Amino acid sequence: MTPGQLGEVLGLPPVPTGTWAEEARYVSPAALRRREAPEEMAARLRALPGIADVRVRGDGFLEIVVAVPGELVSEIGPAAAPVAGASPWTDFPRTWDNPGFVVRYAHVRAVAVQRWAAVLGVGGRFRPELLAGRWDRAVLRSLAEVHGRRVSREPGWAAYVERLALAYHDAFELAPALPKGDERPSALHAARVRQARAVRDVLSEGLGALGETAPDRL
Template sequence: MTPEELAAVLGEPPAPEGTWEREAVYVSAAALRRGLDAAELAERVRALGGVGSVEVRGKGFLRIVVTVPGDLLRSAPVRPPFSPAWPDFPRTWDNPGFVVRYGHARASAALRWARELGVPESGFAAGLLDDPWHRRVLRALAELPGRLVSREPGWESYLLRLALAYHDAHERAPAVPVGDEEPGPVHTARVRVAAAVREVLPGPDRL
C-alpha cells in the first residue's frame, strides 16, 4: 500500500503518524475537508489491499493502519522541488548541509557497494524492512506526497530529519553484507531504501 494509492481513494495524501517502529499509521481528515461520509470513505479504504484496519475518530478523522509499510517503496519517490542554501562547511554534525549531503553520499555508496558485493536487484520483499531504524526512514519518506502538495512544505527541516533517520539505519542495519555475511533478500530491501533516500536528499550538485 502506497500513499499514492491511499490518496486516490481519499482525494488527498494521508499524513503518517507516530514513529512507525511498531505500527505504520496514516491519518486523514479528507472526509471533513471534502464533506464526505466518514464511515463510507473508511469502507472504501478498507477494501484496498495492504490496509490492516481503518478507524473513524472524532467528527470524521480516519486512522489507517497499513500492514507492510515498506510497500511505499514500490512507487518511485519524487525529488523535492527545493534547492537549499546550506553551506558546505563546517563539515560537522552541527551543519545541516553536511548532514544532508553526507546522507546522500552514504546512500550513493550503499548502492555502489551493493553492486560490487552482488546484492540482488530483483526480489524486493518489503516485509523485511522491519527493523526500527528503517521503519523510521520509511515513516519520513511517507511524508513526501503530502509535503509536495502543501503550501508550507518545510523542506529544510524535513530533509534534515530524513537524513538523520537514514544515518541511523545506515550504521545500525547496513544495506550491504558485513564480514562473512552472504547477500540476501534483506539487503535487497535495504538497498531499495537507500535508492529512495538518494533520490530525495540533495547531493553535492544541489547544495
C-alpha cells in the same frame, strides 16, 4: 498500500502520524472534505488490499493503518527538482553540528550503497515486508511525508530532509544494507538497498529545492 495509492482514493495525500514503531499509521480528513460519512469511507478503505485497519476519530478524521509500510519505497524515484533559491546551510564545518553536512553526507552514503551493492552482488526481488525493523521503519516514516511536502504551499524542505537524513544515518549504521565480511547477500540487504535508493532520490529532490546539487562524494 502506498501513500500515492491512498491519495488517489482519498483525493489528497494522507499524513503519516506517530513513530511507526508499532504500526504504520496515516491520518486523513478526506471524509470531511468530500462530505462523505467517515464510517462509509472507512468501510471502503478496509476493503482495499494492504489496509490493516481504519479507525474513525471523534473529530471525523480517519486513522489508516497499512499492513506493509515498506511498499511506499516502490513508488519513490528520481524527481525533477530544479536547483533554485539559496541554501540555508554553509559548506563548513563538515561536522555533525552542521545540518547541511548531515544532509549531504546522508546523500553520499545512500549513493555509495547503490555503488557497493552492485559490486557485492546484492540484488533480487524487492520484498517490502522485510523492512520491518526499528531503524528501517523510522526511515519509512520520514519517506512517507514526501508526497505531502510536494503539494504543500510551505513544504519546509530543510527541516524535512534534516530529519530524513538523521533517520537514514541511524539505519546506515545500525541496520546495514550491505553484507559485512563473509556474510552472504540476503533479501533483507536488497530491500535496504532499495530503501537507500529512495532516500537518495528524496534527499536529492530536497537539496535541489533548496538551491543545492546533491553531492555523490564529499
